[in-house]
Amino acid sequence: MFNTVLVANRGEIAVRVIRTLRALGIRSAAVYSDADAGSPHVAAADVAVRLGPAPAAQSYLDIDAILSACRAVGAQAVHPGYGFLSENVDFARALEAAGITFIGPPVHAINLMGDKIRAKNHVAAHRVPTTPGIAEPGLDDAALSAAAAGVGYPLLIKPSAGGGGKGMVAVHSPEALPEALASARRTAASAFGDDTLFLERLVPSPRHIEVQVLADAHGTVLHLGERECSLQRRHQKVIEEAPSPLVGPGLRQKLGAAAVAAAASVGYVGAGTVEFLLSDANPDEFYFMEMNTRLQVEHPVTEQVVRVRGQKLDLVAWQVRIAAGQRLDFNQEEVGLQGHAIEARLYAEDPAAGFLPSVGTVEKLRLPGAVRVDAALREGQQISPHYDPMLAKVIADGPDRAAALRALDRALAHTVVLGVKTNIEYLRLLLADPDVVAGKLDTTLIERRSFEFRRPGPAQLALAAHLLSPAPGTGPWAADGWRPGAPAPRRMQLEAGDRVHEVSLSAGTAVVDGEAHELLDTPNGVQLDGQLADISWAREGDTLWLGSEGWSTAVRRLGRREQIRQAQADATVCPHVTSPMPGTVIAVKAADGDAVAAGQVLLIVEAMKMEHQLASPADGIVRMPALKPGDLVTTKQTLATIEPSADDEHTRKDENG
Known part of the structure; x- marks a missing residue:
């Protein structure tokens, strides 16, 4: 067995691998970029090495830097996690040349299965059906x-x-x-x-089913059942479960045999996943999609339900043992399934704004108990735009699918992450969808659904106003300092999402958007119309983050200048095109001085591994700096301004006489 293993990854997967290394009595080494210097995976490891600046290309994707880190800590092996270099054949070759064990499959298996064209043609020759x-x-x-x-x-x-x-x-x-x-x-x-x-x-309304395989270096290849991964958005999995509600014993045997054949055909070693497409209408006709030559994000649902001689499996532990040359000590007949497990991926993103990734600081954090949570989060942690926006995975299991669904929903309801926008409310709405509850799933279901997201009501806005304003009569410049009689009402504008609300507070009363409510400040919080505002909150300057039962929002108090600008914006279309978050320009679709139409794409910015198309808000002439692909942009940076065309100016003059 190895003495020291370096984990060439970050975030929750690095923490999860380090946890198993500790259980095996193996010294763990973490690596980190400048953006991750204070991250939980660094604190969890026995030793940590800096790789470089925040961009992944200069840190987590820098093969030479990782090899140098291996030498610095004396690592005999590297666990790549998933993403980054986990399926990079050059990385596997570099480790091999350096005499360091890659905890993954052989180079030739990565090389063949890492290219989907070669992989598809190869497995077809071994009687695995392909699309x-x-x-x-x-x-x-x-x-x-x-x-x-x-x-x-x-x-x-x-x-x-x-x-x-x-x-x-x-x-x-x-x-x-x-x-x-x-x-x-x-x-x-x-x-x-x-x-x-x-x-x-394109297979219409397909199911995405994947099969977990495990193989040692002595010729044994086994499958560990299937996972249902059909709930996807933009081809990214959102919720996964094991076993699939569609798959029975007969189909499981066929899928498992095809997965084992695909893995054995390339001499696979370690943990891997073979992915298939199939249709509800005829599930016996399934097609090979690809093989992932690494650990999957959703591997915990398999760990929660697979039993070997009555015991759960730790897939990471078996990855390490196999890489060290050990044999699998069980056979296919000893693999069984018990109960049901479902995993939800918690992302830093705003579902109400088209799932735009969110960055910021985690101001308040509460993760659920009684379920498995794979996370690398702490209060005060910065969520960077440089990496994938996934924050955590919440995994619930139960004796059957219905029990697992209930347990996962309860866990999400007790999860609090304030300071960045998250998809927790969206996950709960999706889990309650009748087709999801019934197990009628396909990869287009999410695209066909639209949910109404909760907005802050009078109680939440009154609480925000109360917490964002000083009490009357306090401070040297108190609003009521020179007013005889009752204190003046505290009036303010609060921005929540795409709306601005007018709130006025006075003794015992809150007026929210023109409606009066009885307000009572108690030691336990604020009561509005006799109801206690049961909610978690965290303040960040002029912004208050509120959260309750998976729902969260940011409420920001507008300053005087912003109120004036808001009034002007309400009267006209904002002519500025700004970046929604820090990112990189990857395409420029217009030039300074071009005539453009409302909705025309001007630039494409990439941030957190997603493309964001920035469009013109109106017809007119575009004025923009000399941007080019590769340029870095910041949040709310003005990238273009739309001026009225000459014809528009003449029209306005004619209308005004």
């Missing part, structure tokens, strides 16, 4: 466009390198293909350093 399409290396946009008609619409563009749904684009007509190819190439080049693409027929 119809065109998968040939080196095809440019012209060749793909020419082949698209033969594949048939709708179709799916997929990058040959990488995974996680990044760069995958569904196309429903020939007219949409050119821009979709351009977007997929940009994403693939940025995420994987390889913009090779291929096309597959």
Whole structure:
């Protein structure tokens, strides 16, 4: 067994791997970027090494820096987690050349399965069914466009390198293909350093089922059942479960046999996942999608339900044992499933604003008990724009699916993360969807759903006003200092989401947006109309974060100048186009002086591994600085301004006489 293992990752997966290393009695070494110097995974490890600046290319993706860290701590092995370098064949080769064990499959398995075109053609030769399409290396946009008609619409563009749904684009007509190819190439080049693409027929309303495999270096390859991963948004999984509500014993045996055949065909070693597409209408017809040659984000649901001789499995522990040369000490007949487990991915994002990633500081944190939580969060932690926005995974299990769903919903209701916007409320709404409850799932279900998100009511706004304003009569410049009689009401404007609310507080009364309510300040909080505002809160300057039962919002008190600007903005369309968050310009679609139309895309900014299209708010002439791909932008930075065209000016003059 190894003495020291370096974990070449960050966040919750690094913490999860370090936990198992400690249980095995192995010294753990963490690595970190400047942005992660104070992160929980650094504190959890026995020793930690700085890699470089915040951008991943200069830290977590820097192979030489990680090799140097291995030498500095005397690591005999590296666990890559998932993402970053976990499926990078050059990294595996570099470790091999340095005499350091890669806790993962052999180089040739990563190389073959890491390229989806090669993988698809390879497994097809081993009688594993594959999706119809065109998968040939080196095809440019012209060749793909020419082949698209033969594949048939709708179709799916997929990058040959990488995974996680990044760069995958569904196309429903020939007219949409050119821009979709351009977007997929940009994403693939940025995420994987390889913009090779291929096309597959889009299977309508498919189920996404994946099979966990485990193989040692002595010829044993086993499967550990399947996971249901159909609840996806933009090809990124949101909720996963094991076992799948669609799969019975017979189909499980067929899927498992196909997964084992795919893994054995490349001499696979370690933990891996074979992913399939199948349809509710005919689940016996399933198609190989890809093989992930690493640990999956959703591996905990398998750990919660798989039993070997009555005991749970630790997949990370078996990854380490197999890498050290140990044999699997059980066979396929000894693998069983018990109960049901469901995992929800908690993201820093704003579902009400199109799932825009959120950055900021975690001001208040409460994670649920009685369930498994894989996280690397602490109060005061900065959520960086440089990395994936996933904050934690909440995993609940029970004797059956209904019990697991209830347990997960309760856990999310008791989760509090204030200081950044999160998807907790969205997760609870999704879990309550009738089709989700019934197990009628497919990869397009989320796209077909729209939910009404909760807004702060009078009680929450009154509480925010109370906490964001000083008590009357306090301070040297108190508002009522020169007023005889009763104190003057405390009036303010509060911004919550896309709305601004008028609030006035006086003794025993709160007027919210023109409606009066009885207000009582008690030792336990604020009562409005006799109801106690049962809510968690955290203050950050002029912003108050409120949270209750998974719902949260930020309420900000506007200053006097902002109130004037708000009144002006209410009277006209804001002419400025700003960046929603820190990011990198990846495409410029207009030039200074161009005539543009409302809704026309001017720039595309990438942040937290997502593309954000910034459009013109009105017709007019665009004025913008000389931006180019690769330029860094900050939150609310003005990237373009729309001026009225000459015709518009003449029209206004005519209308005004």
